[in-house]
Amino acid sequence: MTTAFPSSLYACPCSDLSSAPTPSSKRASIQPNTLELSGDQAFNPHSPRANYALYPLSDLLYCEECDEIRCPRCWTEEILYWYCPNCLFDVPSSTVKGDGNRCSRSCYNCPSCTTPLQITQVSHRDEGLLKPTDAAGGDETYVLQCQYCDWSSLEIDVRFSKPTKITEQLAKQRKARVSGKEDTAPSDKKVTAPDDVFASLVSFYKDQLDESGDSRNPYSNSPYNSPANLARIMSLYGGLSYNALKKTREKPQPMREALGAPEGLFSFGTDRSDTEIISRMQTSGWDATPTAEQQLSAPVNHDIRFADELWPSATQLRTRRAKRCKNCRHIIARQEPKVGNMRYKIRLLAMNYIPRLSIRPLHPTMPLTNPAFNLKPEMPQHELLQPHKAQQYVLTIRNALFETVKISLATPATTPGKVASRVTILCPSFTVGPAGDVWDEALSASAEPNSDGGRKAAMASLTGSSESSDRQPEAGKIWERTRNSTSVIVEVVPGALQQPPSIVRKTDKELADEELEEDDDVLEVPVYVRTEWEMEVKPGESVQAKKDANAMPGEKVGKELGYWVVLAVGRIAG
Amino acid sequence: MASSTADYFSNRPAIRTRPPTSALAGANAGPPHSPRTPLLNRSISSQFGSPGGSYRVEQEENLIYELGSQHLSAGFAGESRPRCIYHFTPDSGRSVGDYRACGPECRRKRRKLQSEDDWGSEHELYRSDLRAVDLGLVEDKLERAVRTVHIDYLQLDTKPRKAVLALPSLLPTPLVEIALKVLFNHHAQPPSVVLLTTPLLACVGAGLRNGLVVELGWEETVVTAVGEYKEVAQRRSVRAGKMLTREMAKLLQEEVKTQLQQGGNADESDVTFEYAEEVTRRMAWCRAGNNSDHTSGLIKLHSPSPDDLRHIYTPFTRLSKPVEDTLLPTASTSPTDFDDHDLSITHLVYRVLLSLPLDLRALCTSRIIITGGLSAIPGLKPRLLQDLSSLIEQRGWDHVHSYGSATAHHAKILQERSANITAIANRQTPEVQFSSSKMPMQESVPHVERIHDDVQDPVTRKVEGEMRKGKAEVVKTEVRGVETLGAWAGASLVAVLRVKGVHEAEREEFWKHGLRGGGGML
Structure with missing residues (x-):
């Protein structure tokens, strides 16, 4: 659910929501066209x-x-070090907990707006203006001041005699305040x-607990822990009998x-302490x-x-963390x-x-902008999709591995959710070539006989009329193929936001169900991607996972991976 | 790269083991009356090693979680406050990389209409009616909450720590299971989780063994009588936070309608849940008595939509109305016709007290603990106590609310009974007089036949006085409220004192057998 369209999000297979379709259909996916999904199997x-x-793919x-x-759910994190985001000093692990996971230097955040506070010197004259009665201070006093919302520690009547060691001074003042309150109003x-x-x-x-006795038995690990044992031993050595022992033991x-x-213990009565x-x-x-x-x-x-009791809080520490796989550590x-x-x-x-999926309209009506290059603060305006009007999109799968990858895609015929749109992938099974250096592509492209194809394409894209616009998408055909990416055509017929009016009067519940919530109008296509590739076992790597445990070095091992991708196509016009 | 890391981990030292605390803790306090070898009170390590050894045991830290329907608070045992309180909000449920919550126009896109039973559902983790709850979603939410709490606030290393989980009493079992699952599954990996209930912990946090805990929560108000650290009686009512914010929203909607919506854009300045909750939290209050009135002034409130810079003005007295209507409704008809949800909180408390045995009732009446989110509303605590004491004065401790036609008969019985009591009392008094005054005359009487008053006996008195030394009188029967530090602090107390939990879920057991087998949980 993003704001920029088109975009794609990836579901980690660890969630039970994003489980693979079913084993049977997974097997069947070797014949690509039979990988079919029923409505409730699909990721919604x-x-x-x-x-x-x-x-987002970058987070995985x-x-x-x-x-x-x-994903964050299936990795564990361990902290490398703690540091203060304000002063960027690291904090030794021994003091982290004692300081409340907060910076013990002079980093404070504004309690009113969370901006970092600055230590400001209040000259004597200024102070006189602010507080005419309080003239008897040191020569110079310092306060914590917020540059954004103009909160200052004067509001809680806290000022410092020196600009260093703010933490100690603040703690002292707080202590004085708490105990001072008690002195003034002991009742x-x-x-x-x-x-x-x-x-x-x-x-x-x-x-x-100490008084009430032997709730804590010190002998829990020794043979003397049970009274019967103890009695036996005592009688062995001619001590007190078990019964006598029982008597001496008075009930705690x-x-x-x-x-x-x-x-x-603090009681409150019916007195009106809250009236104040x-x-x-x-x-x-x-x-x-x-x-x-x-x-x-x-x-x-x-x-x-009350807001004037807000106490400045030291900056919360942050951590740098290493991530481990939860399964294999x-x-x-x-x-x-x-x-x-x-x-x-x-x-x-x-x-x-993993192969990366991206989607773009086949015939864009307005230039596509990369959201990363969006310099203006306002959201880019997207064209709304018209319901019931078929649109064609180019789905590009880009391979990141150095091996050729077999891809099979599956998508439910109608998208799950309140607005049902029809989706068809024209070519659901294909291969994607291996990735390599950028130079490889350039070199191989120049080696091709049709060397000015690139220029032609560039010209075509400039003039807007080219042979590719005349091409018709065909079922079962790949639309475009480069060295490490393959594009196929997806046809989408957006559904209507409003249900068709019916003759039968709807109940309140039905009406409530029809009510659209935030983001219900976004057309999102869940696609199950299954990739298969073969990997050469490198020497020394042969004993990593169970499935290729008996693979010899140099042998090829088949691997596969399945995951859901959600392609956000656009918003449907209401 | 991966292969190099592989042998790095095989060389990784095993997790340091420490001796069980129970074996070492005993060094400080042995049983006073059991025969034993004199323990070395100074630890051996102080003679032969660095003194650090004994402190290390002290530092075993437990994690405390308190789970409510709207929040999760977490922190360390031995601290008086949680390190953080995580609230479940719609924005905390957005997907990763969705930063619209920080954007300027996010509020406008909130959904406008919220039906009666949907009220505030986006801010809840669960509701106790599980039929409409997606448990998977609850787990997802809680998992993210625990993860956030650990990363942002607790920031702990990988040492496994025991955890204490404070739960509302009678939390549905599937939810308990989810909570345990999430905690055990998190990479902090607590070896065991102790489960405790909030009424009990509120009692611990107040320093009491017995008490009547009134939890003014979000979904329900729960009145629990705790006797000797056990929950004895409980009654519930839906008159709680959710209903209160709903009432507040209705009131605010009226104000908005009359003051702002002349223009007619009804949708724009609709009162949202967030707005109603904020007003409740910041401005709701409760009058001291039903007819005591404050000088009415106007209070300036922001308009519900953040873009609208206009203000609405409402009389300050009106803001106390939702609290009173929700929690302390005046019974128009006889309260016998109501079920628990219709009763005011005062009547609910009274009913719980009435159902208790006599001596526990006497203890609980003077140990009323009011806690929960709404207990911070100024004026509410004194008002509850005041109402309760006047109710007790008016009704006494009679189970029968109305005797109907038998009223006269009952009055007669009462009269007779009280006459009997006074007669006995009257008969006894001269006897005491007699014994004390005639003491010297008893010399001739044999010991067995002497009239002796145990109560007045000087030796008894002396002994009793010695016994009583250092003990304050136990307060009974008078209506008294006791402040509590809250359930979280109570759990922190329990954990820091290393009280062994009765309901403790072991990690391995839980994964093997689930909740049912796990350490006799159920």
């Missing part, structure tokens, strides 16, 4: 689950050992910070509950309350009530473990292994 790109299975990796596509128990309550509860429970007192504030909050809500209104994003920005802000992507170094040591992109 409009189902809400499809969003979790589809990826490939495991060479298992010969499978790997009002509600202001006690949850952290303190938590700490007192922990110590209370620890005491109680059950743990009691917390009883007062020092133990972490309500009256403040009333006077300061909507803008004084924080948004959900602001509250969720940091654990400190999870339970604040082999690394499929790994960067240099050095901050700032973007080079990959290993990166097995699926793009380099």
Whole structure:
């Protein structure tokens, strides 16, 4: 479901949604035309689950050992290093958790809009203007200021005496604030910070568990763990009898509950402690309350009530992660473990292994733009597809392997989803030549007898009239073939968005079902791609996967791969 | 490249094993009364090795997850707050590489109409009526949530850590199974997951053994009586967050209609779920009493569509109405005609209390824990308590709501009973007087026949006083609310104290036998 058309998304076979059609039809696909799909077998790109299975090709990796596509669901990640995206320093793993996965340098994010905050010096005169009463400060004070939304730490009345060690100063001020509140209002128990309550509860429970006795048996692994054993041993050595032992063991007192504030119990009664909050809500209104994003920005802000309690949060660390295949535990992507170094040591992109599908109209009415070169911020306008009007598209399959690949395509006759469009692939089975260097193509092209074919084609594309426009697509024929790509024609008849009016009055449920949701009008064609190729076993690689375990080096081993691709063709006009 | 990595991994050292904690934890606290070899309280490692050894055991960290119908919060045991709260939103369900959520015009394309039972469904992970729930989708959503939480917030290395999962009580089994499946399948690979229920954890988070937990959740309000860390009684009602936001949306729609939609573009400024929820979260409140009124001022709210720069004004008092209508509806007819969903939360609480045994009821009445998403609404907690205490005052603890024609008869019985009670009390008082005043005269009487009052006995009193030393009086019967840190913090407490979970799913067992065989889960 993308915004740029036409485009293609790939479903990782790990999802049970994107399973291969059925074993029987898979076998039958050797005769290409018999690979047929019934409606419920097909991958439905409009189902809400499809969003979790589809990826752009660039996001997928490939495991060479298992010969499978790997997506974030089926690879495991391990962290190479932690770093702060703001100051780009790496953080040693020992301190990561203690600092709450946040940067302990002076990197802070605006609690109001998440922009990185800057330390700004407030000169004495300025401060006087801002706060005339508060004249007795140091010579210069510093505040954290947001350059975007103009939030500054003055709003929570926090200023710093020096521009370094912001974290310590901030922590000190927060501590002073929390405990200061307690001093001013000792009777009002509600202001006690949850952290303190938590700490007192922990110590209370620890005491109680220690008191209430042998819930924790130290002998769990020794032969003395059961009372019967112990009694036997004791009687062996002439100690107390089992019964006497039983008597000496008095029943442990059950743990009691917390009883007062020092133990972490805080009660609230019917007194009107909330009236203050309500009256403040009333006077300061909507803008004084924080948004959900602001509250969720940091654990400190999870339970604040008013925007002026927002506490700046240190920048969340990011990680550089290596990826492993979940099945065979082999690394499929790994960067240099050095901050700032973007080079990959290993990166097995699926793009380099699986055939890539792209679709474009056969007779484009407007020039196609690559979304990557879209410089304007607004979305490019796409022509809407007219319902019931047959359109022809060129489906190009590009091979990334150095072997010739046999491809069979399958697509449901009508697309799944609320809008049923008819799709026909005119030539569903063909081969695609091997990939190679770019130079190979150029050299081989020049070696061809018809050497000015390229120029001709260029001329034709410029003038817009060429022999290829006269060509009619035929069933079972390949449209175009280059060295490592093959194009076939796909015919698409878009369905209508509105159901035809019927004489029978529809029930409410039917009407609700007809209601189109977001992206229901996008014509997306699921295509099951099955590729087969033969690979020469290199020496030393013979014992990688089970299926070619007994293959000798130099022998050819057949491999196959099947996956769903969703081609987004365009939006249907309503 | 692949072949070079292959032998790299064969050389990879095995995952470090550590001794089981139970064997080492005992070094600190042995059983006080069992015969034993005196344990070395100072650990051996302090004599022969670096002192780091004993600290390492302490650092065993558990992961805590709390699963709600709208959110997943996760963090480490021993911390008072979760590291993150992940909310399920429509934008979090977009496919990879779809950045329209960040675009300027994404909001406009949201679907407009939301039917009654569809309300807020895009923000939910599940709903407890599983007939209409696509379990595969739930799994996908949860899987992505766990993955995001781990990558963005927890950022852990590959060491396996035990996990604690806090679930709402009576969560449908398929959902529990999905949650376990996702957690075990994630590459953090917890060796075991302890399952705990939220009412219990709310109780732990309040520091109590007994209590009445009122969870004002999203889909349902659940009132649970917890006795000695066990769920004893439970009642549910749909008067909860979903209904509240729905009511709020209705109110806002009215305001929008009267103030903004003179132009007639009804579609543009339709009240969306997001808008209604935000208003509820930020501005909803509850009046202290039914007839106490605040000076009504107008509150300025943004218009529902972000492009519309106009404001709507609504009286502040009106914003308290949805809360009261939803959670505390005034019963127009007799509450006996209602089922649980029609009762106000106060009546629901009262009914649960009424169904409890007497002594537990006395404990629970003064340990009312109000938690859940809606408990943050200012004024709601005091109001609930106030209503409850007036209800108890009015009704007492009588199971029979109305005696009908037998009212007179019942009153007579009560009168007789109370007369009996006073008679007994009256008879006893002179006796006590007698015994204490006539004490010296009993010298001639043999020991056995002496009149002796155990209660008034000075020795007994002294002993009791000694026993009572350091123990505060247990609060009973008065209506009292107790603050809780919430279920997540409760789970964190449980995990940091290394309390062994009764329901613990082992990873290997779970993969072999599923939920049914896995460690006696069911």
